[in-house]
Amino acid sequence: MMDTVKNAQATPDEEMPYADLGLREEEYASIRELLGRRPTAAELAMYSIMWSEHCSYKSSKVHLKQFSSIPKGNRMLVGMGENAGVVDVGEGLAVTFKVESHNHPSYVEPYQGAATGIGGIVRDILTMGARPVLVMDPLRFGDADHPDTLRVLPGIVAGIGGYGNCLGLPNVGGEVVFDPTYQGNPLVNALCLGVMPTDRIQLSAARGVGNVVVLLGAKTGRDGIGGVSVLASATFEADGPANRPAVQVGDPFTEKLLIEACLEIFDAKLVEGIQDLGGAGLTCALTETSAAGKSGMVAHLDRVPLREATMDPTEILASESQERMLAIVTPDNLPKVLAIAEKWGVIATAIGEVVEGDRLQILWHGEAVVDVVPGSLADDGPVYHRPMQRPADLDSLQSQALPAYPEATTELLLQMVASPNLCSRRWVVEQYDRIVMGNSVLAWPEDAGVVRLSEETGLGIALATDGNGRYTRLDPFAGAQLALAEAYRNVAATGAVPIAVTDCLNFGSPEDPEVMWQFAEATRGLAEACAYLETPVTGGNVSFYNSTAGTPINPTPVVGVLGLFDDVARRTPMGFQEEGATLLLLGDTADELGGSEWAWAMHRHLGGRPPRVDLAREKLLAEVLIAGSRDGMLDSAHDLSDGGLAQALVESCLDKGIGARVVLPAGLSPFVQLFSESAGRALVSVPRSEELRFTEMCSARGLPCTRIGVTDGTALAVQDVLTVGLDELRIAYEATLPALFG
Amino acid sequence: MKIGVVTFPGSLDDRDAQRAARYAGAEAVPLWHADADLHGVDAVVLPGGFSYGDYLRCGAIARFAKVMDTLVEQAHNGLPVLGICNGFQVLCESHLLPGALTRNQHLHFIHRDQPLRIANNRTAWTTAYDEGQVITVPVKNGEGRYVADPATLDALEANGQVIAYYQGNPNGSMRDIAGITNERGNVVGIMPHPEHAIEDLCGPGTDGLGFFTSIVKALVS
Numbered sequence: 034m035m036d037t038v039k040n041a042q043a044t045p046d047e048e049m050p051y052a053d054l055g056l057r058e059e060e061y062a063s064i065r066e067l068l069g070r071r072p073t074a075a076e077l078a079m080y081s082i083m084w085s086e087h088c089s090y091k092s093s094k095v096h097l098k099q100f101s102s103i104p105k106g107n108r109m110l111v112g113m114g115e116n117a118g119v120v121d122v123g124e125g126l127a128v129t130f131k132v133e134s135h136n137h138p139s140y141v142e143p144y145q146g147a148a149t150g151i152g153g154i155v156r157d158i159l160t161m162g163a164r165p166v167l168v169m170d171p172l173r174f175g176d177a178d179h180p181d182t183l184r185v186l187p188g189i190v191a192g193i194g195g196y197g198n199c200l201g202l203p204n205v206g207g208e209v210v211f212d213p214t215y216q217g218n219p220l221v222n223a224l225c226l227g228v229m230p231t232d233r234i235q236l237s238a239a240r241g242v243g244n245v246v247v248l249l250g251a252k253t254g255r256d257g258i259g260g261v262s263v264l265a266s267a268t269f270e271a272d273g274p275a276n277r278p279a280v281q282v283g284d285p286f287t288e289k290l291l292i293e294a295c296l297e298i299f300d301a302k303l304v305e306g307i308q309d310l311g312g313a314g315l316t317c318a319l320t321e322t323s324a325a326g327k328s329g330m331v332a333h334l335d336r337v338p339l340r341e342a343t344m345d346p347t348e349i350l351a352s353e354s355q356e357r358m359l360a361i362v363t364p365d366n367l368p369k370v371l372a373i374a375e376k377w378g379v380i381a382t383a384i385g386e387v388v389e390g391d392r393l394q395i396l397w398h399g400e401a402v403v404d405v406v407p408g409s410l411a412d413d414g415p416v417y418h419r420p421m422q423r424p425a426d427l428d429s430l431q432s433q434a435l436p437a438y439p440e441a442t443t444e445l446l447l448q449m450v451a452s453p454n455l456c457s458r459r460w461v462v463e464q465y466d467r468i469v470m471g472n473s474v475l476a477w478p479e480d481a482g483v484v485r486l487s488e489e490t491g492l493g494i495a496l497a498t499d500g501n502g503r504y505t506r507l508d509p510f511a512g513a514q515l516a517l518a519e520a521y522r523n524v525a526a527t528g529a530v531p532i533a534v535t536d537c538l539n540f541g542s543p544e545d546p547e548v549m550w551q552f553a554e555a556t557r558g559l560a561e562a563c564a565y566l567e568t569p570v571t572g573g574n575v576s577f578y579n580s581t582a583g584t585p586i587n588p589t590p591v592v593g594v595l596g597l598f599d600d601v602a603r604r605t606p607m608g609f610q611e612e613g614a615t616l617l618l619l620g621d622t623a624d625e626l627g628g629s630e631w632a633w634a635m636h637r638h639l640g641g642r643p644p645r646v647d648l649a650r651e652k653l654l655a656e657v658l659i660a661g662s663r664d665g666m667l668d669s670a671h672d673l674s675d676g677g678l679a680q681a682l683v684e685s686c687l688d689k690g691i692g693a694r695v696v697l698p699a700g701l702s703p704f705v706q707l708f709s710e711s712a713g714r715a716l717v718s719v720p721r722s723e724e725l726r727f728t729e730m731c732s733a734r735g736l737p738c739t740r741i742g743v744t745d746g747t748a749l750a751v752q753d754v755l756t757v758g759l760d761e762l763r764i765a766y767e768a769t770l771p772a773l774f775g
Numbered sequence: 776m777k778i779g780v781v782t783f784p785g786s787l788d789d790r791d792a793q794r795a796a797r798y799a800g801a802e803a804v805p806l807w808h809a810d811a812d813l814h815g816v817d818a819v820v821l822p823g824g825f826s827y828g829d830y831l832r833c834g835a836i837a838r839f840a841k842v843m844d845t846l847v848e849q850a851h852n853g854l855p856v857l858g859i860c861n862g863f864q865v866l867c868e869s870h871l872l873p874g875a876l877t878r879n880q881h882l883h884f885i886h887r888d889q890p891l892r893i894a895n896n897r898t899a900w901t902t903a904y905d906e907g908q909v910i911t912v913p914v915k916n917g918e919g920r921y922v923a924d925p926a927t928l929d930a931l932e933a934n935g936q937v938i939a940y941y942q943g944n945p946n947g948s949m950r951d952i953a954g955i956t957n958e959r960g961n962v963v964g965i966m967p968h969p970e971h972a973i974e975d976l977c978g979p980g981t982d983g984l985g986f987f988t989s990i991v992k993a994l995v996s
Contacts, residue, residue, distance in 0.1 A: 191883070191884075194884050195884070195917075198825075198884060198915075198917075199785070199787075199825045199828065199829075200787075201787030201788070201824060284828070285825075285828065286784070286785050286825060286827065286828025286829075286830065287828075289784075289785055289787075289825075289828075290784055290785075377784065378784055462886075463883075463885050463886055463887055464883050464884045464885065464886070465884075465886060466884075466886050466915050467886060468886070468913055468915070468968075468971050468977065468978055469787050469788060469791070469823075469915075469971075470790065470791065471788075471790065471791040471794055471970075471971060471977055471978070472977055473977055473978075474976055474977055485976070485977065488794075601976065602976060
C-alpha cells in the first residue's frame with residue numbers, strides 16, 4: 034500500500050527505516066517534531082537526502098561562514114548560496130564558475146562517475162543562465178603503479194573526455210596527482226565556467242501563484258538512488274563499495290540538447306526561475322525552488338516521464354537521473370517553452386504549479402504522499418559543531434628530519450622529470466578536446482587555461498586550479514593558503530588579474546575530530562588569504578568522508594582562481610619563445626623541501642614543514658607578472674611549484690624545444706636552488722631589448738630578480754651541475770604515463 | 776558568397792566552421808538539420824561534433840536528416856561540400872564518399888596538432904595549397920580511423936582522390952589517409968579540423984584557412 038500522508042497520520046507508530054537512509058536517531062526525532070507526525074516513506078527519503086552531509090553542509094556550515102565575510106569587491110553579482118557565484122567581467126558580460134567533487138561515484142564506476150561529474154557541474158553553470166564555455170578537472174589517484182589506479186584512471190579520464198567532448202566544451206586544464214593517500218578514494222573534481230550577458234542571470238526561486246512547474250530533459254529512472262545520502266555521505270570500508278546502482282549514468286547528447294534549449298528559453302526571457310536536478314534529483318529541485326521563493330507548490334509525481342513504469346513515488350523523488358532541469362514558467366509562456374523544447378528534441382512536462390501558502394505538496398494519483406514546509410528541508414536541517422582535535426601525530430610529522438640532500442646531477446633531474454607527479458600529462462589530456470568553440474588561447478601544459486570571451490575586444494579569462502595534500506597534511510592552515518597562492522600565481526603568470534575563487538574542499542570524515550580540525554584550519558587559512566589577496570570565494574563544494582577503512586585522505590583543498598584579461602592577445606605563455614632571451618628568477622629561494630616532490634618521489638618521505646607563505650610577496654609577484662604582460666616585456670613566464678626551478682626549466686624548454694644555459698648564483702647548494710619549492714617565485718624569459726626595463730621595474734617595486742642565464746641551443750645546461758639534451762629530457766618526461774596506462 | 780553550415784542535434788564545431796567561413800571572406804549561413812531548404816548557399820560545410828550523440832555508428836542517423844536529402848541531390852549536381860570529422864562520417868554514411876570511419880585503433884579519443892601532407896590541390900576546397908605541402912591542423916576524434924576495402928583504397932590513390940595524408944598516423948587510418956574527395960572533386964571529407972587552424976591566437980596557426988579561401992576563390996571565378 035502507498036504510504037500517503039493520510040496513512041502516516043493513521044499509523045503514527047509505524048517504524049521507519051531512517052537509519053538505513055543515513056539519518057541519525059536525533060535527526061529522525063526532529064523530523065517528527067517538524068511534521069507533527071511520522072514522515073511518509075517519501076518524506077523520509079526527502080529529509081534523508083536534504084539533510085545529508087552532501088546537501089546540507091551540516092558539519093561544514095559553521096566554518097564556511099568565514100568565506101561570507103570576505104569583502105566581495107565590486108564584481109560579485111551573485112555570491113555563495115545559489116548554484117554558482119556570478120562575477121561581472123565588464124562589457125555587459127558576467128562569468129559564473131564552480132568546482133565540485135564526484136569522488137565516490139568515480140571510485141565505484143569510474144567512467145560514469147567521472148562523466149556525470151562533468152554533467153552535473155555543467156548544469157549548475159547552465160542554471161545560472163550562462164552558456165558553459167570550458168571545463169577543467171583536478172584529479173587525484175593512488176600510487177601510479179597500484180592496480181586500483183590502473184582500474185580507475187583510464188575510466189575516469191575516458192569518462193571526463195567522453196562527456197565533455199560530446200558536449201563540445203574545451204577542457205583547458207586541471208591536475209593529475211598520484212599519492213597512496215588517494216588509493217581506494219580517488220578525487221575527481223570537476224570545474225565548469227560559463228558566460229552570459231549580465232541581464233540573463235537566472236535564479237532558482239519559484240514565485241507567482243499559478244505559475245507552472247516544468248520538468249525538462251531526460252526521463253527519470255532508477256539510477257543514482259541513494260547517491261548523495263549514502264554514497265557521498267559515508268566512508269568506504271576496506272573492501273570497497275559495491276553500490277553501483279547508486280551511480281548515475283550519463284547521456285551527454287541529451288545534456289547538449291538541454292543546454293541549447295535552455296539557452297534559447299533564457300534568451301526569450303521565458304522562465305521565472307530555474308533549478309538543475311543533480312545530486313538529490315527532484316527532491317532538491319522542488320524543495321529549493323519553493324523554499325527560495327517562499328511559495329507553496331503542488332507537484333504531481335505521476336506526470337513525471339519515467340524510464341520504468343513501476344517506479345514508486347519515493348524512487349522518483351530520490352532518483353538522480355542526469356540531464357534534467359526544473360523551470361518555473363507563467364501559463365502564458367508555457368506553450369513557447371514547450372515549443373522550444375520540442376525543437377531541440379527535449380522532453381518537457383508540466384508537473385505542478387506554484388500555489389498559495391507555504392507548503393510543498395507532492396501528489397501521487399491525487400493522493401498526498403508529501404506535505405511539508407519546504408524550508409524545513411532546505412534550511413532547517415541540522416547544524417553541527419563537530420568536535421575538533423589537532424592530529425596526535427602532527428608534532429612528530431612536523432619535526433621529522435628530511436633525508437640527506439644529494440648532489441644535483443643529470444641523473445637526478447631525469448629521475449625527477451620521469452616521476453609520476455612531474456612527468457608529462459600528455460596521455461591524459463590528449464583524450465580531451467581542448468579547442469572546440471575556437472576560443473582556447475592557452476590550455477595544457479600552460480600554467481592556466483586562457484579562454485577568449487569576446488572576438489571583438491579580446492576580453493577573456495584565465496583559470497587555474499591547484500592543491501597540495503602533502504602540504505596540507507603537514508600544516509592545514511598553510512597548505513590551504515599555498516593552494517590558493519599557487520593558483521593565483523598561475524593565473525598571474527599568464528598575465529591575467531586574479532579576481533575570484535572557487536574551492537572544492539576534499540577531506541576525510543567530519544566525525545573524526547582530527548579531520549574536523551584540519552578542515553577548520555584549512556578554511557581559516559583560505560578565508561584569510563582570500564581576503565588578503567582580494568579574491569572572494571564565489572562558491573564551491575565540500576566533500577567529506579574521503580577515507581577508507583578509517584584512514585582519511587590527506588586533506589586536499591583544491592582552489593580555483595579566476596583571472597581577467599582585457600585583451601587575451603597579451604597572454605604570456607610558459608614556454609621559451611626564442612633563443613637569446615634572458616632568464617630571470619623572480620622571488621627568493623630558501624631551503625624548503627618539507628613535503629616536496631623530491632622528498633616524496635625519491636624517498637617516499639612526508640615530514641617537516643611546507644614552504645613558508647608570504648601573501649604580500651605573492652601579490653607583488655603577480656603585479657610584476659601582469660605589468661610585464663601588459664607592457665609586452667615577457668616572452669614567457671612559468672610559476673615555480675612542485676619540483677621547483679628544475680621542473681620549471683624543463684617544462685619551459687620542452688614546450689617549443691628551446692634550450693637554456695643556466696648559471697646558478699652563489700649561496701645555497703645547486704640541489705636546493707633547483708629542487709626547493711619555495712613559494713612566491715616564477716621563471717621568466719625576457720627579450721634582451723626588454724631586460725633593462727623589466728629588471729628596473731622589479732627593483733623599483735622591490736621584487737627580487739636574479740639573472741640566471743639565457744635561452745640557447747637544444748640542451749638544458751646548468752653550469753658545473755648538469756647538462757642534458759632536450760631529446761633525452763623529452764623521452765624521460767613523456768614515457769612514464771604511456772608505460773603505465775598503455 | 777554564402778557558405779552554409781549545417782547544425783545537427785549534437786553538432787559542436789558548427790560555430791567554428793562559421794567563423795572560418797567568415798575569416799575567409801564568405802557569409803556564413805546557419806542551416807538546420809530539419810529544414811530541407813539550403814537557403815541558396817553556394818557551398819556547405821558539415822561540421823564536427825557528435826550528431827545524435829553518435830551512440831549508433833557515427834553519422835548513421837544524421838544521414839537521414841531532412842537537410843541531407845537536398846544536400847545529397849545537389850552534391851551530385853556539383854554543389855561543393857566539405858565534411859569535417861563528424862561531417863566526414865556523415866558523408867561516408869550518405870555514400871557521397873566511399874569507405875567508413877571506425878573506432879581509433881588505440882581505442883582512445885585523441886586530440887593533438889597533426890601534420891598533414893596535401894596530396895590533391897585540385898579539389899574545390901584545396902587549391903590554396905601546393906601538392907606535397909605539409910600543414911598542421913588539430914585532429915580530435917574517437918572514431919577517425921579511415922577504412923575501406925583494398926580495391927577502393929587502390930582506386931582512391933590511383934585517381935588522386937586522397938587529398939591529405941597523416942604525417943604520423945594518429946588513429947590507425949588505412950594508408951595514413953586523413954581526407955578524400957569524390958571523383959568530381961566537389962565533395963571533400965577530412966578527419967582533422969582545418970576550421971580550428973585559422974588564427975594565431977587560438978589553435979596551431981593558420982594552416983587550415985586554405986580550405987575556406989579555396990572555396991571562396993572557386994566560387995568567385
